[in-house]
Amino acid sequence: MxxxxxxxxxxxxxxxxxxxxxxxxxxxxxxxxxxxxxxxxxxxxxxxxxxxxxxxxxxxxxxxxxxxxxxxxxxxxxxxxxxxxxxxxxxxxxxxxxxxxxxxxxxxxxxxxxxxxxxxxxxxxxxxxxxxxxxxxxxxxxxxxxxxxxxxxxxxxxxxxxxxxxxxxxxxxxxxxxxxxQQNPKTRLSDWCGANRSPYAVYKIIDQSGPDHEPVFTVEVSVEGRGSARETGRSRQEAEMAAADRLLRELLRG
Missing domain, CATH: 1.10.1520.10 (Ribonuclease III domain)
Structure with a gap:
């Protein structure tokens, strides 16, 4: 053919x-x-x-x-x-x-x-x-x-x-x-700690309030020797991400 x-x-x-x-x-x-x-x-x-x-x-x-x-x-x-x-x-x-x-x-x-x-x-x-x-x-x-x-x-x-x-x-x-x-602020904070040879972030629930179907969590994240931040959220994960984002912003501002 x-x-x-x-x-x-x-x-x-x-x-x-x-x-x-x-x-x-x-x-x-x-x-x-x-x-x-x-x-x-x-x-x-x-x-x-x-x-x-x-x-x-x-x-x-x-x-x-x-x-x-x-x-x-x-x-x-x-x-x-x-x-x-x-x-x-x-x-x-x-x-x-x-x-x-x-x-x-x-x-x-x-x-x-x-x-x-x-x-x-x-x-x-x-x-x-x-x-x-x-x-x-x-x-x-x-x-x-x-x-x-x-x-x-x-x-x-x-x-x-x-x-x-x-x-x-x-x-x-x-x-x-x-x-x-769009990046996960907890991952970004972890990367920042590694890059700056700092201890990794520690998250702690400070308070939990509200009814069972609509709880409100308050979480504190701290990096030893660098600072800490608190935020609230409708779940533990949401509060941790908000707190990590706030602390990271403060750290990047120096």
Whole structure:
């Protein structure tokens, strides 16, 4: 049985011309997107390449340099380096294990897609018609990949400082704070004690009040030589987490 010929060969056989002109944004659309990005490209080629999905490669004679795949590869590394720098600066007392947990969440495909969706990046992508309605999984991978490609495009166009500025604007304020807030404060306090060579936290129930079906617990957490804090909750676990969070905040403030 004859194997099907590649798409570009089928087009040639049918006498159709393979398009050579690369897709571009109009000046109005470019200005609109650059405003959303917070960055103006000196060489717009980097922007157009970052927006071009690999599904169009066959339309351009298989030119891998043209799609955003290679930029995505570079952008992933730039994002990782910048995010590692930001987390180390933001959490000087936290151990590597804690930073790693947050890091992987912040550089994940889901996080990149969320950033892209916040600036409606999907509206500007150059995609094959079959891909335009092809969103699979829990997030839009084409948008996530394009965000990484945008980071690389900014890096190639304006250098590391420009790429770092883009990431700070679109990641560090909202996403970092959210990921931190989702971490178990008891685990975070334990990590802090280990990193600072302190005795581990001790939790003690100070009081239990209220009816059996709606109890209220008061818990004190203490770290010898460092301080203590008290909080209440509707269960022992809730009160312990609240107390750990309060003490940790006080310790991090120094």
């Amino acid at each position: 004859n194997k099907p010929r590649p798409k570009r060969k089928r087009l040639r056989a049918a006498g159709r011309t393979i398009p050579r002109k690369r897709p571009e944004l109009s000046s109005e659309r470019r200005a609109e997107l650059e405003k959303r990005l917070g960055y103006n490209f000196q060489n717009v080629e980097w922007l157009h390449r970052a927006l071009t999905h690999p599904s169009l490669i066959d339309n351009y004679d298989g030119d891998a340099q043209f799609s955003n795949q290679r930029l995505e590869f570079l952008g992933d590394r730039v994002l990782g380096l910048v995010m590692a720098e930001l987390l180390i600066a933001k959490f000087p007392a936290e151990r590597e294990g804690y930073l790693t947990k947050i890091f992987h969440q912040l550089v994940s495909g889901e996080a990149c897609a969320e950033v892209g969706e916040a600036i409606s990046l999907g509206d500007y992508l150059f995609l094959d018609a079959s891909m335009q309605k092809n969103k699979k999984g829990s997030y839009d991978k084409s948008v996530a990949d394009a965000i990484e490609a945008i980071i690389a495009g900014i890096y190639r166009d304006g250098g590391m400082d420009s790429a770092r500025g883009f990431i700070k604007r679109h990641w560090i304020m909202e996403l970092v704070e959210r990921e931190v807030s």
